Amino acid sequence: MSAISEVFAECRRDKRAAFIPFLSAGDPNLQTTGSLLQALVMGGADIIELGVPFSDPIADGPVIQSASVRALEAGTSLSGILRLVARQRDRLGVPVVLFTYYNPIHVRGVENFAEQAASSGVDGVLCVDLPPDEAGEFIQAMRQHNLDTIFLLAPTSTRDRIAKVQASSTGFVYYVSRTGVTGDQGALPKELVKQARRLRRKLHHPLAVGFGINTPEQVAAVAKVADGVVVGSALVKLVAEHGASPRLAAVLEERVRQLTAPLR
Amino acid sequence: MARALLRPDAQGYFGPYGGRFVPETLMAPLAELSAAYNRWSRKRTFRNELRDILAHYAGRPTPLYFASRLTEKLGGARVYLKREDLLHTGAHKLNNALGQALLAKTMGKERVIAETGAGQHGVATATASALMGLSCTVYMGAEDCRRQRLNVDRMRLLGAEVVPVESGSRTLKDAINESLRDWVTNVRNTHYILGSVLGPDPYPRMVRDFHRVIGDEARRQLKKQAGTYSPDVAMACVGGGSNAIGLFTAFIEDRKVRLIGVEGGGRGETLGEHAARFDGGSLGVLHGTRTMVLQDREGQIAATHSVSAGLDYPAVGPEHVLLRDLGRVEYTHVSDAEAIAGFQLLSETEGLLPALESAHAIAHAAKIVPHLPKRDIVLINLSGRGDKDVESVLEYLAEHQDDAVDPEIAGVSVHPAVHKWGTPRGGQR
Numbered sequence: 048m049s050a051i052s053e054v055f056a057e058c059r060r061d062k063r064a065a066f067i068p069f070l071s072a073g074d075p076n077l078q079t080t081g082s083l084l085q086a087l088v089m090g091g092a093d094i095i096e097l098g099v100p101f102s103d104p105i106a107d108g109p110v111i112q113s114a115s116v117r118a119l120e121a122g123t124s125l126s127g128i129l130r131l132v133a134r135q136r137d138r139l140g141v142p143v144v145l146f147t148y149y150n151p152i153h154v155r156g157v158e159n160f161a162e163q164a165a166s167s168g169v170d171g172v173l174c175v176d177l178p179p180d181e182a183g184e185f186i187q188a189m190r191q192h193n194l195d196t197i198f199l200l201a202p203t204s205t206r207d208r209i210a211k212v213q214a215s216s217t218g219f220v221y222y223v224s225r226t227g228v229t230g231d232q233g234a235l236p237k238e239l240v241k242q243a244r245r246l247r248r249k250l251h252h253p254l255a256v257g258f259g260i261n262t263p264e265q266v267a268a269v270a271k272v273a274d275g276v277v278v279g280s281a282l283v284k285l286v287a288e289h290g291a292s293p294r295l296a297a298v299l300e301e302r303v304r305q306l307t308a309p310l311r
Numbered sequence: 312m313a314r315a316l317l318r319p320d321a322q323g324y325f326g327p328y329g330g331r332f333v334p335e336t337l338m339a340p341l342a343e344l345s346a347a348y349n350r351w352s353r354k355r356t357f358r359n360e361l362r363d364i365l366a367h368y369a370g371r372p373t374p375l376y377f378a379s380r381l382t383e384k385l386g387g388a389r390v391y392l393k394r395e396d397l398l399h400t401g402a403h404k405l406n407n408a409l410g411q412a413l414l415a416k417t418m419g420k421e422r423v424i425a426e427t428g429a430g431q432h433g434v435a436t437a438t439a440s441a442l443m444g445l446s447c448t449v450y451m452g453a454e455d456c457r458r459q460r461l462n463v464d465r466m467r468l469l470g471a472e473v474v475p476v477e478s479g480s481r482t483l484k485d486a487i488n489e490s491l492r493d494w495v496t497n498v499r500n501t502h503y504i505l506g507s508v509l510g511p512d513p514y515p516r517m518v519r520d521f522h523r524v525i526g527d528e529a530r531r532q533l534k535k536q537a538g539t540y541s542p543d544v545a546m547a548c549v550g551g552g553s554n555a556i557g558l559f560t561a562f563i564e565d566r567k568v569r570l571i572g573v574e575g576g577g578r579g580e581t582l583g584e585h586a587a588r589f590d591g592g593s594l595g596v597l598h599g600t601r602t603m604v605l606q607d608r609e610g611q612i613a614a615t616h617s618v619s620a621g622l623d624y625p626a627v628g629p630e631h632v633l634l635r636d637l638g639r640v641e642y643t644h645v646s647d648a649e650a651i652a653g654f655q656l657l658s659e660t661e662g663l664l665p666a667l668e669s670a671h672a673i674a675h676a677a678k679i680v681p682h683l684p685k686r687d688i689v690l691i692n693l694s695g696r697g698d699k700d701v702e703s704v705l706e707y708l709a710e711h712q713d714d715a716v717d718p719e720i721a722g723v724s725v726h727p728a729v730h731k732w733g734t735p736r737g738g739q740r
């Protein structure tokens with residue numbers, strides 16, 4: 048069983064949803080990200096999603112777009128991120144999932160990437176612009192190196208798409224709560240509860256829900272219908288606000304603690 | 312070979328290029344769009360309606376024009392221009408915008424969005440939307456809004472909302488990013504009218520099909536006017552590659568015809584200074600498709616530069632890459648300076664101000680035509696008119712008045728900038 052699957056099994060035993068915070072790696076620089084990962088775990092992270100900055104993040108709203116710009120300006124590269132994971136993974140004690148666009152992987156070749164990611168201690172990879180339909184080679188390479196492949200479902204996904212994602216995913220499936228980009232500030236969509244319940248019945252994998260989840264109340268609501276809750280932009284915003292401040296790690300840890308309170 | 316080429320496989324691949332690399336939210340809508348396009352594009356009612364609009368509203372067929380003064384000046388092959396600049400709104404872009412707007416309406420969509428670089432696709436989409444009663448939002452890089460201001464005003468007058476995009480390089484690439492973000496958010500009632508043979512399947516083939524009328528007409532017109540279906544050379548500028556593929560498609564199976572695509576060579580060979588994907592690019596995935604991309608070693612997309620907003624983009628349509636691999640089309644590039652010279656050349660010899668995009672094809676023609684036999688025929692797609700570029704050209708000339716003129720441009724004896732528009736300086740004429 049993969050480390051990610053173990054986390055979900057453990058959470059199920061505890062009858063709670065897993066908390067999955069997201070940070071943009073390298074924002075404002077990789078060294079800071081290193082210190083923040085620890086804070087996420089202290090605050091109650093079960094799995095960490097680490098965003099790989101990309102020049103053209105079409106699935107992201109302004110908050111994560113700006114974070115990507117800052118990270119790239121600081122010289123962040125996928126190689127640097129993998130080195131960071133290699134240094135920290137054992138100490139963190141929670142699985143790390145890379146959240147990335149496909150091109151940085153494509154350019155180094157899926158086989159090379161899978162080997163490097165696995166030897167750095169990465170547990171799984173979620174590629175926002177690589178649907179299972181295009182992922183044959185990618186899945187094969189990832190399997191060979193025992194990395195989980197996490198695919199997404201969305202409110203527009205049809206029955207045959209759900210079947211495809213089901214068949215291609217390991218670890219968990221990520222449900223995008225709304226049609227849109229990351230960082231939405233609005234209320235959770237009304238259909239979310241129904242859709243998540245329906246998916247959870249259909250899928251053999253744990254279901255994590257993300258996109259536009261910002262408050263402890265929203266975490267609590269989603270936790271009732273999902274196995275995992277992902278919070279991204281709300282945390283990335285804190286990094287943007289406190290950038291250089293030595294208090295950033297403490298602020299972040301405290302926010303994660305507030306967000307995970309409903310799960311304890 | 313050729314026939315198979317025209318049809319990408321079921322996954323939307325042209326050989327190893329193409330595909331659908333998009334967020335899950337768009338996968339089902341793309342399948343739906345693809346099915347709708349497959350269905351309606353075969354129906355006589357749809358085809359007749361589009362043909363009717365193209366003929367009576369847009370002004371098709373556009374003329375094929377024998378450019379006798381240019382031919383004389385270059386002193387080689389005979390030059391014919393396919394006059395897409397005479398299509399309503401002033402560029403070939405309207406062929407595709409009308410086709411997709413009609414499809415969107417047929418699919419029951421109420422709203423369309425579009426990206427635009429030079430503003431021509433935005434104007435075409437705003438026009439088609441006004442014609443068909445669709446609400447329209449156009450994303451345009453802030454830098455492009457500045458250098459193609461005339462088109463921003465036109466779009467607004469046509470009732471479209473124009474959203475300047477401030478992220479990234481503030482050009483076409485960023486406008487596509489923002490369009491995709493809008494589409495992901497509003498996909499249920501919105502159709503994205505993508506403006507070139509780019510993006511995920513079905514766009515590259517659908518946009519090509521809507522533009523193939525360019526080459527189909529030119530071929531018949533050439534037969535009538537010059538006695539042959541086969542020019543010796545057919546050429547066009549290549550941004551995403553829609554006007555080029557629109558011209559080439561009719562000639563792909565006619566191996567006698569040499570096909571040339573001209574990219575934006577910008578102001579230098581370093582990454583970031585040009586838009587010559589076939590020269591400085593490598594295989595990558597951008598905006599939903601696997602194709603040649605200008606990128607760094609980490610897979611971050613590179614900045615681009617071209618004096619022409621419509622060519623200023625880091626990727627090229629996937630079908631072009633296959634055509635390159637097969638050796639069917641040659642791709643080359645000309646510099647900003649050469650394109651400006653091409654602009655001046657056509658303006659002064661034929662009284663046609665070309666779009667700066669099209670001026671790239673003219674500039675390359677100026678290089679090769681003098682070396683071709685007089686009985687040869689060179690067919691150039693004049694993809695658009697240059698009114699939108701008047702400011703950019705004047706600005707360029709003012710900034711470069713002291714530059715040495717490239718000998719190849721001097722070879723076609725275009726007036727150097729300083730001679731005509733520069734501030735008069737002692738001793739220089």
Ligand SMILES: Cc1ncc(COP(=O)(O)O)c(C=O)c1O
Pocket residue numbers: 402403404428429430431432506507508548549550551552553554555620621622666668669694695696
């Ligand atoms: C007149 C004209 N020609 C060419 C282009 C380049 O696009 P494509 O390569 O898709 O024809 C543009 C794009 O804006 C244009 O306006």
